Amino acid sequence: MSNTSYKQIIPATxxxxxxDNVS
Incomplete structure (x- = not known):
């Protein structure tokens, strides 16, 4: 379940x- 919390904080950053890298 640690993946859920990790994905919730990573998406934004x-x-x-x-x-920014793609641009």
Whole structure:
């Protein structure tokens, strides 16, 4: 169940970093 908490905190940061990298 640790994956759920991890995915809940990562999406916000990972998404922002990934979007910035793609741009």
């Amino acid at each position: 990972d998404w922002y970093f990934r979007h």
